[in-house]
Each structure stands twice: as C-alpha cells, then as structure tokens.
Amino acid sequence: MTHAQKSDALSVVDCRQDFPALHQEINGHPLVYLDSAASAQQPESVIAAVASYQRHDHANVHRGVHTLSHRATDAYEGARDKIQAFINAANRSEIVLTSGATESINLVAQSFCRPALKSGDKILITHLEHHSNIVPWQLVCEQTGAELVVVPINTSGELDVEAFDQLLTADVAMVAIAHVSNALGSVNPVSDVIARAKSLDIPVLLDGAQGIPHMQIDVQALDCDFYAFSGHKMFAPTGTGVLYGRESLLDAMPPYQGGGDMILEVSFDGTIYNDLPYKFEAGTPNISGVIGLGAAIDYLQSIGMTEIAKHEEQLLVYMMQKLADIDGIRLIGTAAAKASVQSFLVDDIHPHDLGTILDHQGVAIRTGHHCAMPVMDFFGVPGTARASLALYNNNDDIDRLVGAINKARQIFG
Amino acid sequence: MNAVDIHSGDDLRDLYRELILDHARSPRHFGKLENATHTAEGINPLCGDKLRLFVRLNEQDNIAAASFEGSGCAISVASASLLTDMIIGLSVTQALDCFTAVTNRLTDPESFQEQDIGVDLSKIKALDGVREFPSRVKCATLAWHALNSAVGGQQTPVSTE
Numbered sequence: 001m002t003h004a005q006k007s008d009a010l011s012v013v014d015c016r017q018d019f020p021a022l023h024q025e026i027n028g029h030p031l032v033y034l035d036s037a038a039s040a041q042q043p044e045s046v047i048a049a050v051a052s053y054q055r056h057d058h059a060n061v062h063r064g065v066h067t068l069s070h071r072a073t074d075a076y077e078g079a080r081d082k083i084q085a086f087i088n089a090a091n092r093s094e095i096v097l098t099s100g101a102t103e104s105i106n107l108v109a110q111s112f113c114r115p116a117l118k119s120g121d122k123i124l125i126t127h128l129e130h131h132s133n134i135v136p137w138q139l140v141c142e143q144t145g146a147e148l149v150v151v152p153i154n155t156s157g158e159l160d161v162e163a164f165d166q167l168l169t170a171d172v173a174m175v176a177i178a179h180v181s182n183a184l185g186s187v188n189p190v191s192d193v194i195a196r197a198k199s200l201d202i203p204v205l206l207d208g209a210q211g212i213p214h215m216q217i218d219v220q221a222l223d224c225d226f227y228a229f230s231g232h233k234m235f236a237p238t239g240t241g242v243l244y245g246r247e248s249l250l251d252a253m254p255p256y257q258g259g260g261d262m263i264l265e266v267s268f269d270g271t272i273y274n275d276l277p278y279k280f281e282a283g284t285p286n287i288s289g290v291i292g293l294g295a296a297i298d299y300l301q302s303i304g305m306t307e308i309a310k311h312e313e314q315l316l317v318y319m320m321q322k323l324a325d326i327d328g329i330r331l332i333g334t335a336a337a338k339a340s341v342q343s344f345l346v347d348d349i350h351p352h353d354l355g356t357i358l359d360h361q362g363v364a365i366r367t368g369h370h371c372a373m374p375v376m377d378f379f380g381v382p383g384t385a386r387a388s389l390a391l392y393n394n395n396d397d398i399d400r401l402v403g404a405i406n407k408a409r410q411i412f413g
Numbered sequence: 414m415n416a417v418d419i420h421s422g423d424d425l426r427d428l429y430r431e432l433i434l435d436h437a438r439s440p441r442h443f444g445k446l447e448n449a450t451h452t453a454e455g456i457n458p459l460c461g462d463k464l465r466l467f468v469r470l471n472e473q474d475n476i477a478a479a480s481f482e483g484s485g486c487a488i489s490v491a492s493a494s495l496l497t498d499m500i501i502g503l504s505v506t507q508a509l510d511c512f513t514a515v516t517n518r519l520t521d522p523e524s525f526q527e528q529d530i531g532v533d534l535s536k537i538k539a540l541d542g543v544r545e546f547p548s549r550v551k552c553a554t555l556a557w558h559a560l561n562s563a564v565g566g567q568q569t570p571v572s573t574e
Contacts (some may be wrong), residue, residue: 350486352460353429356546360425368460382461382484411429412487 002285012303012311018043018390024094030361032397037210037341037388038366040235042296049295049340050237051286054193060284068190076287079294080277086297088218088228089244093276096250097290100241101209102132104228105176107243107280109136109206111253112226113174119145121173126159126188127378128181131371133207146173153378157184157333161192168196175204179211179227183386184333185316185341187211203249209233213390214231214312214339216305219244235302235390239286250276257282260268269390308391312340315389319398323387326405343370345366348364349412351385357408358385363401428542428549429487437487442497446480454483455559457551462489465560466496474505476564486552488543493556494537505564507532512561516554519543 016022021041023033029231033041053075059078061066081293113123123137134148141148149167152160158176168175176199180187183298190206195369201239205226211217219227222308226249231240245253255262255273259282264272273279300308323329328347346354365367368383369376376383387401446467455464462485469478479497485492500508510530515537517525522544527534543553 133510302458350460352462352486352549353488356549357425382463399469411425412434 009035012391013394014091015043015303016394018299020044020047022392026362026364027360029400032363032400034387034389034393034397034401035149035231035364035366035391036213036253036393037386039232039238040213041392042237042292043299044233045297045299046236046292048219050292053246053288058288061287062278068112072287074295075291076285078211079290079297082240082294085303086217086218087212087242087244090220091247094244094247094250096243096245096277096280097133097285098243098280099286100230100232101207101228102136102230102241104226104241104243105133105205105207106136107174107256108226108228108245109140111280112203112245112249113137114140114143114148115254117141117173119143119144119288120171121146122149122169122171123147124149124151124164124167124172124175126164126177127153128157128159128184128186128188128372128375129176129178130182130207130209131373132209133176135177136373137174141411143380149229150374151177153186154381156335157181157375158335158337159186159193161189164193165196167204168200170200172197172200172202175202176207177204178207178209180208180214180339180341181372181375182210182341183370183375183384184335185210185343185388186333187337187339189337190222190224195347198223210339210341215309216350217272225249231289231293231296234293234296236296237286237289240289240293242293243280247276250280253280255279255282259283264313279347289294290339301390311391312393315393315395315398316340316342318395319387319389319401323399323400323405325350326402326409328409329405332381340390341386341388343386345381345384347409347412349408353412354385355404356409357367358401358404361400361404361407363404365401422475424545428546430542432539433487433542436491436494440469440481440490440494442480442494443482444480444558446478447480448481449478451563453559455554455555455562457485457489458561460486460550460552462486462555464489464493464553464556464559465557466563468560468563469492469566470505476500476503476505476508481556482557485555486549488540488552489517489555492540492553493559494568495539496556496560499532499534499536500560503532508560512557512565515540515557519550519553524531530534544554 019041059072061073066238151164194204203225206224208227208229213234227244232238262282330345332343351367363369366386449467450470451468464483466481471477481493540553543549
C-alpha cells in the first residue's frame with residue numbers, strides 16, 4: 001500500500017462503524033464492548049468474505065480438479081500468504097494453520113519437545129501465563145520426566161528479569177512465554193528474553209494471542225523460533241489460529257496428527273509425509289475461517305498496526321487514569337509496559353457481581369480468573385474484573401465503564 | 414454521592430435486595446463447623462465461587478448445626494447464609510424438600526407451584542431476582558446443591574457446570 005493510499009484509508013476513529021455487532025442495545029443501553037481480549041468483534045469485511053466464500057466458492061481444498069476446489073484452495077492459500085506478510089515470516093512454509101493459539105502451543109509441545117525431552121530437562125515458563133501456555137507443558141513434562149520451571153513476577157505484574165537470568169541454565173530445553181499477558185496486560189521484554197536464550201542455543205516460543213491484535217509483529221526481527229496466535233483475538237472467526245515456526249525446526253519435527261492432506265503417499269507399509277506446512281495440517285481445515293482471517297489482516301493493514309497501537313496506547317492511559325480516580329479501586333497489573341488490558345477490583349464487590357451490574361448498563365467486561373489462575377493466586381484474589389481494549393474502542397466507552405462502576409458502588413454502598 | 418439512576422436499576426435492585434446485601438456483607442454461620450457429620454463442597458467454575466457446607470446431624474437425623482466457609486459473589490454467599498439460617502432444626506427430609514423447592518423456584522419459575530412443606534421459605538423469596546439473570550441462577554443454587562450433596566448421599570464435590 002502506498003503512502004498516499006494510506007492517508008485516504010480508514011482511520012481508527014472511524015472504524016467503529018465497520019463492526020456491526022457494536023451497534024446494538026444491550027439491556028436498553030448502547031453496547032460498550034470491553035472484552036476483546038476474550039474475543040474480538042468482526043468487521044463487516046470479514047463477515048462478508050466468509051459469507052461470499054460459503055455462497056460461491058466452497059469446496060474442499062488441495063483435492064479436486066474442479067473449479068470450486070481451485071477457488072477454495074486459492075483463497076485459503078492466499079490467506080496463508082497474507083499471514084506470512086503480516087508477521088514478516090521468511091517463507092510461507094513456516095505458517096502452519098491451526099485451530100488457535102492453544103493448538104499451536106500443543107503442537108510445539110508434542111512434536112518439537114516431546115521427542116527430544118529427557119528426564120531432568122527443564123521447560124521455562126512465567127508466572128503470568130494463560131493456562132494454554134501452562135498445561136501443554138505440564139503434559140509433556142509428565143510424559144517425559146522433564147521439569148516445569150516458573151519464572152516469578154513482581155507486584156506490578158512484570159517479569160522478574162534477574163530471576164529469569166538465574167533460571168535460564170544450560171539444561172533448559174525450551175522457553176515459552178507470553179508476548180502480552182492476557183490477565184494483566186504486561187508486555188514482556190521478549191527481545192531480551194530471546195537474545196539471552198539464543199546465547200545458550202535455547203529455543204523460544206512466544207504466545208502471541210494478546211500481542212498480535214495490538215502491535216506490529218515481525219518474527220524475523222524478534223528472532224523467535226515459534227510464534228503462536230489465534231484468529232478470533234484479531235477480528236477473525238473462532239477456530240482459526242497460526243503457528244509460525246522456523247523452517248529448519250518444523251522440518252525436523254514429526255507430524256502432530258495423522259490424516260488426510262498431511263501425506264504424499266500412504267500404503268500399509270508406511271507413509272511419506274507431505275511437505276511443510278501441510279505435514280502439520282491433517283484433515284479438512286477451517287477453510288472459511290482462514291479466509292476470514294485473511295480478510296481481517298487486510299482490514300488491520302488498511303488502518304495500519306502503528307496507528308492502532310498509538311490509538312490503543314492513548315486509550316489505555318485514559319482508562320488507567322479514569323479507573324485510578326475511582327474511590328476504592330485496586331488496579332491489578334501496573335507494569336510499565338502494557339497493552340490493552342486493565343484488571344481491577346472495586347471495594348469488596350465480587351467481580352461477578354460487578355460484571356452483572358455493568359452488563360445491565362450495556363458494558364461488557366470479563367470477570368473471573370481469565371484462565372490464569374496462578375496470576376490470581378499471586379495477587380491473592382479469586383478473580384478480577386477486566387476491561388480490554390481494541391481498535392474500535394474510544395474515550396466514551398471508558399466514561400461509560402466508569403459510570404457503570406460508580407453505579408455498582410452505589411448499589412453496594 | 415449522586416442519586417442512583419433508577420432508569421435501568423429496577424431489575425438490579427430486585428437482584429441485590431437489602432436482605433441479600435445484608436447476608437452477603439455479614440454472612441451468618443460463617444466458618445468451619447467442629448464435629449460436622451456431613452460436609453460437601455460446591456464449586457462454580459464460571460466465576461470461581463467455592464463454598465464448603467458443614468452439617469451436624471443429631472441422633473434423630475435432625476440438623477443440629479450448620480455452617481459454611483469459602484468465597485463467592487454476593488448472591489452465592491447470601492444464598493448460603495440464608496440456607497444455614499433456614500435448615501438448622503429441620504429434619505434431613507425437610508432440608509431436602511427445601512432444596513427441591515428452592516431449586517425449582519429459581520430454575521423453573523414457569524411451572525413452579527408453592528407447596529406447603531412445613532418450612533417457612535419466605536426469606537428465600539429474596540433470591541427471586543436472579544430469575545431475570547440466567548447467568549446468576551447457578552450462584553443462587555450453589556449452596557443448595559452442596560446441601561443436597563452433603564445430606565442427600567452424594568459424596569463428591571458438586572459443580573454447577
């Protein structure tokens with residue numbers, strides 16, 4: 001896209017109108033959607049791309065000689081090219097399409113780590129991980145006798161970098177770390193983490209589920225070995241996801257699942273596996289969802305990730321200030337580097353009660369443990385309320401959030 | 414403080430009635446019961462409510478004492494508090510009748526018909542507001558399921574999911 005086109009393109013300010021779901025009333029109030037970290041709404045262009053594919057182009061991919069199969073394959077593989085460009089992967093064979101970040105991480109745990117791990121090896125994660133970047137590693141540790149080692153965080157919700165350095169020993173076989181914490185919004189110092197791990201030849205996986213919607217990702221600049229993310233956090237349909245993997249590593253890994261499409265030749269004596277990335281894509285994939293993911297990337301690029309990051313940073317500062325001004329509020333997650341998320345508690349109101357009262361005023365937030373129970377344990381709380389931002393939010397949304405919290409305080413006052 | 418905006422507040426006020434807020438702030442019979450003969454845990458994984466109910470039966474199978482501990486939202490704590498208030502002195506059969514009456518009242522209001530089970534259930538009506546909040550019905554019934562589990566024979570923890 002040229003610079004001239006870009007200046008005429010959508011601005012973040014106007015993009016709200018592109019999301020049909022945002023234009024409805026909930027309990028008699030215009031919807032304020034502050035739960036994009038759980039799942040983001042989809043723009044009209046994504047909805048239209050999926051519908052158009054379903055209406056006109058659907059067939060199975062990589063199989064038929066007929067026209068529809070060609071169209072479906074072109075659209076599906078075209079989306080892979082868009083993903084490759086979006087994260088600046090060196091090669092399209094490094095883009096494995098999955099059902100989501102969860103499957104991407106499980107794939108790495110089972111296909112990359114499990115064959116190589118031995119008793120006494122260590123896998124390094126952090127205290128602020130989502131369950132999807134904890135449990136797959138626990139499983140592979142149980143299977144191999146490896147040990148799961150957890151890098152601590154401080155009371156702001158930041159990674160303890162000194163502890164990381166001490167725990168990063170030669171017997172660490174894998175470092176798996178969130179790019180951005182889903183519960184706290186902390187942006188981890190991933191470049192430092194990767195550089196230190198590289199110096200010891202230790203591979204690094206980044207859980208990018210909360211990173212990809214908010215900032216420009218360049219996997220070559222990051223120099224990570226794996227980057228996992230989900231489509232539905234970045235305005236695409238659910239059931240789509242990506243594992244970026246360094247080609248040399250993917251090449252050496254055995255398949256994750258067996259089935260159709262991941263083979264070149266099958267006989268009962270044995271099977272020759274397909275080339276990358278198809279070796280890891282057994283079975284008919286989520287074709288329409290992936291086409292939607294391609295459309296979501298087009299949409300994000302029409303605005304520009306730099307613009308989006310700038311807009312969200314201003315919003316987050318505004319939200320944190322406005323929330324901090326509320327009497328009786330406790331902000332949880334106050335890292336210096338943050339993106340998009342603020343967890344909080346108000347007085348002694350249980351987050352679930354707060355969530356109900358806010359919903360009654362049309363304000364959608366997440367309440368509970370956010371699939372990060374160890375984070376909740378660390379802060380000594382059963383759960384939090386969490387407001388999360390996306391490119392379509394604005395200051396009015398935050399004012400409505402604050403008004404709704406004050407209403408809850410009156411009811412419980 | 415500004416006056417409460419009542420424009421959309423009626424359902425909310427109905428959910429968070431004074432009696433509910435009072436029991437949530439100052440739960441009755443809160444804490445572990447020494448010499449409990451029956452106990453069960455109730456877990457609501459959706460919001461993290463986790464309560465443990467204790468019951469002490471005497472030789473006549475009457476509930477001599479009851480208490481609960483744990484953490485949860487206002488609705489689940491208030492419901493547990495009301496429960497303990499209500500069941501002390503009842504027979505096991507009466508307590509299980511209460512479980513049936515309360516859960517039917519909250520989960521199936523269309524076909525629910527009040528029956529005289531010989532127990533004063535009037536305070537339980539304070540929970541009626543949850544019927545307008547489907548996601549909160551489980552909070553209100555959590556302690557009651559734990560009661561059913563504790564004295565009704567089930568031994569495993571109950572979950573609302």
